[in-house]
Amino acid sequence: MTRWGILATGFIATRFVEDLRLLPDAEVAAVGSRSPEGAQRFADRHGIARAYGSWAELAADDSLDVVYVATPHAAHHAAATICLQAGRAVLVEKPFTLDRRSGAELIDLARSRDVFLMEAMWMRCNPLLRRVAELVADGAIGQVTTVAADFGAAGPFPPEHRMRARTLGGGALLDLGVYPVGLAHLLLGVPQQVRAFAQLSPEGVDENTGILLGYADGALATLSCGMVGATPLVASVTGTAGRIDLPAPFYRPPYATLHRDGAAPEVLPADLSGWGYQHEAAEVQRCLAAGLRESPLVPQRATLEVLGLLDDIRAQIGVDYA
Structure with missing residues (x-):
């Protein structure tokens, strides 16, 4: 226990x-x-x-x-x-x-x-998203060319809300943007280039942010996050031989659809029990029982790499939490 x-x-x-x-x-x-x-x-x-x-x-x-x-x-x-x-x-x-x-x-x-x-990062422990990452790594859709994902909340958030407080790490990027950035990192790793653009609030946090990641092999990730309008919350990963679509909410999708060139679409079902947090808790318990000090599903290296990307994005859009 x-x-x-x-x-x-x-x-x-x-x-x-x-x-x-x-x-x-x-x-x-x-x-x-x-x-x-x-x-x-x-x-x-x-x-x-x-x-x-x-x-x-x-x-x-x-x-x-x-x-x-x-x-x-x-x-x-x-x-x-x-x-x-x-x-x-x-x-x-x-x-x-x-x-x-x-x-x-x-x-x-x-x-x-x-x-x-x-x-x-419960997304990395989700069984269906793990399956998607395995399919991509195994070449099920060929060489990946693009990853697209969005996470926008409707708002509006009142001035006193923590989402608008700069010293509390407010804005869309850390609350919402970590999901599309995390998905791109899960599927493609660390990009060679990062480009970001944003509309800032009067408090100096990002309200609407676009991110473009470029990889050494030519792949691109087009990502967005915001708190000024509800976006579809969907994602897709496209390769030279097919595509995988993730419906809303892409970070805990009810299913995924695998499109392979020349084949009928294949629907991959998800475990929809609970809210989805039990998978990360089970991973923690598995690691503790095995005497591990970090998880192979959510390695500390990946955590730092994503934080580094978020730092880079913030520097480009002019958001400082100090």
Whole structure:
């Protein structure tokens, strides 16, 4: 049985706890928040035995096998640092941190403490998306020529919303753009060239961003993210011998359609149980049982490479979280 601690009590934490119930070998043992009242309310709602009124108290609970950090991303570094320093294995909600430098600090700390650390990039643990990546790697659609993906939210977000707060890592890129960028990285790796364009808000965060990634073999990724209009949330990967389409939401698609030249389209079904977070939790539990310190599905190298791409994009569009 893997005993989980949940750090934070918001929307994502709620869905994650609900999905942990789908794993017979998972137990939600404790929750921690910045206030005892908030932690206790969450514990009562979800039947959790222990509630702590601080992150440090949760991290100090030696009975826990792993802590899931579900705070807004501006607090990921601080929360994960407390847990790692206490010797806890940690799953950190995506995006891992605000930038590559702080992400590398967490990874260095985990390695120095010899504990497991993984970004909760659930897209990389989704069974159907893993199958798509395998098909692409095996040449099912030939050599990849383009990857296209979009993630735009309708908004509008009021001025006081964290999505518009520059010092909290606001804007579309980290919340939404990490998905299309992460998909392109999963399928094509690190690009040779990055080009980005954006409309910025009065607060100085990106409201509507276009990204073009160019690869050494000639492949392109055309990506977009925004918070000024709901986009289709679809993706496709095209090769010299076919195409794979991912319907909305592409990061957790209900199915995928494989088009091979000269053959009828093939529909690949998905596991639609829960919200989809159970797959990343199961990967964490598998790694802990095997004594691993990082996941082969969500390697720390990939986390840092995507953060580096996001840093590059921000530098080009003029967004600074300092």
